[in-house]
Amino acid sequence: MLNKLIAVSVALLLLGPFPAHAAGGDVVDIVAPFEITGLDPAKSGDIFQRMGIVETLVGADKDGNPLPALAKAWTVSEDGRTWRFALQPDVKFHDGSRLTADAVAKALEIARGKPGLLSKAPIEAIAADGPDAVVVALAKPFVPLLAFLAESRAQILAPAAYEGLNVKAIIGSGPFKLTTLEAPQSLSVERYGDYWGARPEIQKARYLSVGRAETRALMAESGDADYVFNLDPASRTRLAKNDAVNLLSVSIPRSVLLKVNAGHEFLKDVRAREALSLAIDREGLAVAILRYPAAATQLFPPSLAIWHDRNLAPLSYDVDQAKAKLAELGWTPGADGILERDGKRFALTLTTYPDRPELPLIAAVLQDMLKEAGIDLTINSTNSSEIPAKHQDGSLELALMARNFALVPDPIGTMLTDYGPQGGDWGAMNWSNPEFERALDDLTRTADPAAGEALRRKAVEAVQADLPVIPIAWYQQTVAVSPKLEGATIDPFERSFGLETMRWPK
Amino acid sequence: MIKAILSRLLQAVLVALLVGLLTFAMAWLLPGDVAYRIAAGRYGYDLVDTAAAAKVAAELNLDQSALTGLGWWFFDLIRLDLGASLITGAPVIEAIGRHLGHTLKLSIAAILLSLLIGPPLGILAGLHPGGWLDRSLMLVSTALRALPQFVVGLGLIIIFGLTLKLLPTAGHDHGSHLILPALTLALSLAAVSNRVARDAMVAVSRAPYYAFGRTKGLSEWQVFSRHGLRNVAVPIVTYLGIQFVSLVEGVVVVETLFAWPGIGHALVHAIFGRDVPMIQGAALVMGLMFVALNALVDTLCHLIDPRRRAA
Numbered sequence: 001m002l003n004k005l006i007a008v009s010v011a012l013l014l015l016g017p018f019p020a021h022a023a024g025g026d027v028v029d030i031v032a033p034f035e036i037t038g039l040d041p042a043k044s045g046d047i048f049q050r051m052g053i054v055e056t057l058v059g060a061d062k063d064g065n066p067l068p069a070l071a072k073a074w075t076v077s078e079d080g081r082t083w084r085f086a087l088q089p090d091v092k093f094h095d096g097s098r099l100t101a102d103a104v105a106k107a108l109e110i111a112r113g114k115p116g117l118l119s120k121a122p123i124e125a126i127a128a129d130g131p132d133a134v135v136v137a138l139a140k141p142f143v144p145l146l147a148f149l150a151e152s153r154a155q156i157l158a159p160a161a162y163e164g165l166n167v168k169a170i171i172g173s174g175p176f177k178l179t180t181l182e183a184p185q186s187l188s189v190e191r192y193g194d195y196w197g198a199r200p201e202i203q204k205a206r207y208l209s210v211g212r213a214e215t216r217a218l219m220a221e222s223g224d225a226d227y228v229f230n231l232d233p234a235s236r237t238r239l240a241k242n243d244a245v246n247l248l249s250v251s252i253p254r255s256v257l258l259k260v261n262a263g264h265e266f267l268k269d270v271r272a273r274e275a276l277s278l279a280i281d282r283e284g285l286a287v288a289i290l291r292y293p294a295a296a297t298q299l300f301p302p303s304l305a306i307w308h309d310r311n312l313a314p315l316s317y318d319v320d321q322a323k324a325k326l327a328e329l330g331w332t333p334g335a336d337g338i339l340e341r342d343g344k345r346f347a348l349t350l351t352t353y354p355d356r357p358e359l360p361l362i363a364a365v366l367q368d369m370l371k372e373a374g375i376d377l378t379i380n381s382t383n384s385s386e387i388p389a390k391h392q393d394g395s396l397e398l399a400l401m402a403r404n405f406a407l408v409p410d411p412i413g414t415m416l417t418d419y420g421p422q423g424g425d426w427g428a429m430n431w432s433n434p435e436f437e438r439a440l441d442d443l444t445r446t447a448d449p450a451a452g453e454a455l456r457r458k459a460v461e462a463v464q465a466d467l468p469v470i471p472i473a474w475y476q477q478t479v480a481v482s483p484k485l486e487g488a489t490i491d492p493f494e495r496s497f498g499l500e501t502m503r504w505p506k
Numbered sequence: 507m508i509k510a511i512l513s514r515l516l517q518a519v520l521v522a523l524l525v526g527l528l529t530f531a532m533a534w535l536l537p538g539d540v541a542y543r544i545a546a547g548r549y550g551y552d553l554v555d556t557a558a559a560a561k562v563a564a565e566l567n568l569d570q571s572a573l574t575g576l577g578w579w580f581f582d583l584i585r586l587d588l589g590a591s592l593i594t595g596a597p598v599i600e601a602i603g604r605h606l607g608h609t610l611k612l613s614i615a616a617i618l619l620s621l622l623i624g625p626p627l628g629i630l631a632g633l634h635p636g637g638w639l640d641r642s643l644m645l646v647s648t649a650l651r652a653l654p655q656f657v658v659g660l661g662l663i664i665i666f667g668l669t670l671k672l673l674p675t676a677g678h679d680h681g682s683h684l685i686l687p688a689l690t691l692a693l694s695l696a697a698v699s700n701r702v703a704r705d706a707m708v709a710v711s712r713a714p715y716y717a718f719g720r721t722k723g724l725s726e727w728q729v730f731s732r733h734g735l736r737n738v739a740v741p742i743v744t745y746l747g748i749q750f751v752s753l754v755e756g757v758v759v760v761e762t763l764f765a766w767p768g769i770g771h772a773l774v775h776a777i778f779g780r781d782v783p784m785i786q787g788a789a790l791v792m793g794l795m796f797v798a799l800n801a802l803v804d805t806l807c808h809l810i811d812p813r814r815r816a817a
Contacts, residue, residue, distance in 0.1 A: 034550075035775065038594045043548055115549070115558040161695045182604075183594065185678070185767040208677055210765040214660065215676045222667040270769070383544030383778070385554055392556055404552045417555070425555040 026504060027188075028205040028485065030497050031216050032229035035184040035209045039167045042114050044183075045152040050209055050497045051189055052200070053094075054155040054172030057085055057134075058146050060409035060493055063305060066146040070099065070173065071134075072157055080141030080445060085134045093158035094177045101128030107156045108134075108149075110165055115433045116153040117413050121145060141445040147410035152495070175200045175500050185209050189499075201487075201503035213357065220245050220480035227488060227497060228480040232357060233291040236478050245480045248490045251303035252477045253406040255296055256362060258350075258470040259387070259399040263430025266346060267397075271325045273467040277315055277324035279373035280366065286473045289361050296471035299463050300405065303474075303492055306453070307411055309460050315471065324372045331374065339374035347376040352400040353384035358484065362472065363400050388425035396429060402475065403427070406493050412443055416461070419468065428468035436462035510808075514801040521793040526579060529789045533782045534572050540780055541566075547593045547779025566592060567814070579786060589783035593776075598787040602769065606791060608678065609757055609768035615684055616691035616753065624696030625703040625734060625742050632707025632738075633730075643700055650697035655756050659690040659763045676765040687764040691756045695749050706741040710734050718785070740811050747803035754792055 030051070037043045041054075048054045059069035069086035091099035108126045112118045122139040129135040136145065148154065158171035175197065176189035188206045191199070208225070210216050217235030220228040221242060231239065231247075239245045258276070260267055267273055274478050282295035297314030300307040305444035331346060339346040350366065352359045361383045367377040377398070380386075390396035403418070403426050405411035418427020422436055439458040446452050463469070481488040486505055489498040536543075541563035546554040548562070582589055588598040631640040650658065652765040666686060667675035677683050710716055711734065758770035766773075769788050776784035 008789060037548060038596075042553070043594075046550075115555070116553070119557070182767065183596075185765065206679075208765060210676055212763055212765075215663075215763055215765060218660075218663050218667060219677075222663075223670065224667070224674045224677065376609045383543050383780075384537065385546035385559070388559065389539040389542040399613055426552075476541050 013432060014353045018293070026203055028202050028227060028499065028502060029225045030207050030227045030229070030499075031210050031219055031225040032207070032497075033148055033209065033211055033213070033216070035211070036181070036187060036364065037184055039170055040114070041111060041153045041155050041157070045155050046176070046494070047187075047207065048170055048172065048192070049152040049155060049495060051187070051205065052153075052174045052176040052207045052496065052499045053170060053178050053189060054157065055174045056150050056152070056154050056156065058150040060147070060150050060495065062408065062492060064147075064149065064409040064493065066409070069150070070104070071149075075355075076447070079448070080143075081138045083136045083138070083145060084129065086138070087132050087134065088196055089132070091173050093160075093171050093173050093196045094192055095158050095160055095171045095455070097158050097160065099156070099173055099263075101131055101134050103159050104134045106159060106162070108136075108154060110162060111154050113165060114153070117148050117151055117408060117417075120413075120417060121148050143444055143447055144410055144412045144416075147408035148413055150495070151408045151413075176205065183365075194296050198500070200500040202499055207282070214227055217480070220482075223482065225480075226482040226485050227502075229477075229479045229497070231480055233289065235290055239480055244483070246483050246488075248479045248481060248488065249292075249476050249481055250490045250492045251294075251301050252404075252475050252492045252494065253301060253304045253411060254402055254404045254475040254477075255299060255301065255471055256359070256400070256402050256473040256474055257299075259364070259391075259396070259401060259429060260468060260470060261394075261396050261398070261429045262466075262468055263394075264348075264397055266348065268430075269329055270466055271329055272468065275322040275325040275329075275373065276370065276375070277467055277470045278318050278325070279370050279375070281298070281317045281369060281469070282315070282472060283317070285362060285365050285369075287367065288437055289358055292476050292477070294474045294476060296473050299460060299469070299471050300411070301474035304405065304411065307405075307456055307460060309457050312460065312464055315464070319372055326374065333374055337371075337374060345376060346374060347378065348397045349380055350398040350400055351380045351382065351386055351390060351396060354381055355384055356402050357401060359400055366400065366472075391423070391425050391429055400404065400472075401426060402493075406414070409493050412440075415440060416444070419463070423468075431466060431468035433462050433466055436466075510804055511801070514797060514804070518794055518797045521797055522790055523584070525789045525793040526583065527576070529786045530572075530579065530782065533777075533780060533785050536777075536780065538678050544592045545782035547775075547781060555710060559655045561801050562592075575782075579783070588787040591776075591784045592781045593784070598668050601772065601784065602787050602791055605767060605769040605772045605788070608766060609761070609770065612684065612687055612761070612766060612768055613753055613757065615688035616695065616756075619651055619688055619692035620695035620699060620749075624699035625738075627696075628700035628703025629707045629734075629738060631700070632704040633711065635704075635708050640704065643704070647697040647701055650693050655690055655694055655759050656763055658693055659687070659760055660782060662686050662690055672781075676763075678766055683764075683766075687760045687766050690760050692762075693754060694756060695753065698749065698752075702745045703738060703742050706738045707734070710737045713737075717787070736810060740807055743803055743810060747800045750796055750799045754796060 004461055017286035033046055036047055057069060057071040059067040061067050070088055072088045073418060074083060074085045077081050087099060087101060093099060102323050105126050105128045112123060122142050124137040124139050126136050134368060161167055161169050161171040173197045175192055178187060179190050180188045186208045190204045207222040213235060216228050219225040219238060220239060240247055260273055262268055275304060287296045298312050302308045324338055331341045334340040350363055352363045354360050363379045367379060370377050387399045387401060405414045418424035421432055423429045423431060436459055439455045443455045477490060481492045486503050487501045489501055541559040545558040545562045549558055590597050591601060627643055631643050634640060663675045663686060666673040673686050674683050716729060716733055719733045757768060758774060761768040761771040762774055769791060773788040776788060
């Protein structure tokens with residue numbers, strides 16, 4: 001009896017594992033941290049877009065310039081208020097129905113009624129103009145419309161996908177068709193035979209959401225996953241030494257920023273914000289925590305070529321100068337080295353969130369660096385939603401956050417929501433600069449590239465001078481790819497996993 | 507027997523009430539604005555802003571007082587309606603049904619595996635207390651129990667997934683995905699149950715009836731199978747009941763590590779997203795599962811030990 005038990009347990013342990021690695025095959029296994037929280041494009045539309053299931057009217061190239069997608073061409077009226085999009089012919093949704101102008105208009109009108117960027121554009125109406133064209137009427141000229149239409153929340157689903165305003169099924173028009181969906185963790189797709197564009201080589205793919213970065217890295221290392229998105233710095237360093245995995249890296253338009261309440265009594269003088277900025281050793285911080293040289297010298301990384309200003313004087317590190325600026329403002333060191341003024345200690349609370357594991361680490365380093373300059377930081381690492389909530393009730397002092405500037409391929413949309421006259425939940429707080437506002441406003445009307453560049457330069461300069469947010473570091477996105485998979489790419493705008501260009505060697 | 511079942515039923519009702527009350531209170535006491543948190547859970551932190559939060563608040567009627575909310579939850583519970591998730595909008599019962607299936611699969615595999623590893627080894631050790639097996643088991647058990655399951659799981663991934671390449675590291679597509687998470691749980695269960703079995707075996711083998719069995723000329727195997735096994739089984743099975751607590755706790759950690767879509771995983775995400783109905787539903791199901799398993803343990807002990815039947 002006992003011996004039998006032991007024999008069985010040993011056998012179970014040793015023989016059980018046989019079907020392992022049987023999965024692999026021709027299926028491309030994609031692993032990323034994002035959970036599938038629902039069918040609505042506002043919830044997990046980005047995952048459906050990245051997997052090539054759904055498409056938008058407008059696409060984007062790697063520099064963020066608009067490309068034709070479901071719209072093969074577009075024209076804008078003389079006054080800049082009427083955009084006409086001509087649709088690709090012969091597009092079929094995955095349920096076999098034709099892509100019509102009515103379907104596009106309906107999908108966009110529904111998207112516009114939900115919270116999102118499209119609801120913030122000055123759109124008056126979206127309507128079909130004949131069977132093959134859609135017209136968007138604007139209240140005022142708005143050039144970023146193209147970028148807004150390229151965002152995942154503006155995806156076009158078949159009419160049968162909607163039940164009233166709700167999405168009940170994902171019926172897209174992309175090169176891949178959804179076959180199974182097991183929210184929140186996984187979904188599978190297969191190549192759609194009637195796709196209107198170039199036929200991808202990959203036949204099947206699977207998406208798995210894995211929250212833990214360590215697990216993701218181990219899945220890449222063991223060959224369980226072919227394309228692993230978003231690696232943590234420690235795993236990246238380890239995988240770089242491993243021949244069984246190829247790493248792809250790209251600098252993405254996401255920056256680590258210190259959001260500053262510019263209305264706070266300690267911080268309303270620009271010299272105080274400059275002192276904060278000067279007290280931060282960005283290079284040391286980036287190398288120690290992010291493990292790549294990504295110290296931010298301005299708001300936008302060089303990869304965002306049209307917004308990055310090469311001639312701008314970089315933000316620098318100089319503790320002595322920081323101390324001098326604070327002394328100018330009347331701060332004197334107290335007994336414990338923390339600055340005091342009128343009996344008040346220079347103590348602030350820094351709010352951050354652990355969704356990106358590096359943020360609390362960066363916060364701890366900032367705490368040390370600012371202490372050097374005589375500023376006492378208390379770190380509050382909490383739910384990310386505390387930042388917009390405290391912005392609204394005015395109680396926020398400092399916040400450390402990672403902001404994606406390219407929710408749409410042109411950051412102008414994000415700039416408008418974050419740095420507008422009232423500030424933004426994820427941007428400026430109690431800061432206004434009329435010149436900056438004028439530049440941004442002009443940008444929404446200017447289609448001329450040269451004029452646009454001058455305006456962008458002006459806007460970036462204003463942020464650099466006033467520091468409504470203090471840029472800390474620029475992100476790099478790293479993907480681990482199986483060496484067996486050819487043609488894998490990484491999209492700096494995080495719109496696609498690049499399934500359509502991948503192939504298995506013949 | 508009927509009395510025992512009735513008392514378990516009463517216990518189940520009390521658990522349901524307590525779990526509902528506690529999870530509700532805790533979820534409301536978490537710092538931060540509910541609407542913002544739910545919006546963050548729904549749309550992700552890049553997209554959460556005041557407009558999204560306002561829409562969530564309006565849609566979910568979040569202005570009502572906490573007490574009204576709790577009252578509605580209990581009312582719905584009586585009608586066996588757990589409500590809808592605030593994040594996905596899907597009925598909680600559906601989501602839990604899906605997650606629970608995965609968790610049950612994992613838990614049952616873990617318990618079976620732990621029973622195959624722990625008690626047999628413990629009994630062997632108990633037959634020769636102080637022997638090499640006893641001493642090395644003591645060392646291994648202490649080490650396994652002291653290590654967090656997270657570390658044990660990572661260690662197993664590194665050994666079986668990376669080095670030996672025998673098993674997949676994480677996921678839930680086919681049977682082999684089950685082995686590593688189940689083994690992680692089983693090892694920490696077995697780390698304790700082999701000690702319990704060992705001590706029980708030592709106690710039994712020192713009992714007068716055991717010595718008598720030997721004196722009357724039975725072989726070691728005969729005396730063990732006739733007088734030892736059943737007596738040893740009672741404390742082992744009873745202890746299983748207590749172990750379910752650590753199983754429930756382990757499931758939360760192990761499921762997250764192995765990307766196993768079970769109820770522990772769902773609970774963690776619901777807490778992050780302030781998804782109160784989902785938290786309540788998941789905690790309720792876990793609490794009731796605990797009661798049910800303990801009832802099962804009682805029944806088993808009842809069957810094993812005839813003295814209890816007489817009482």
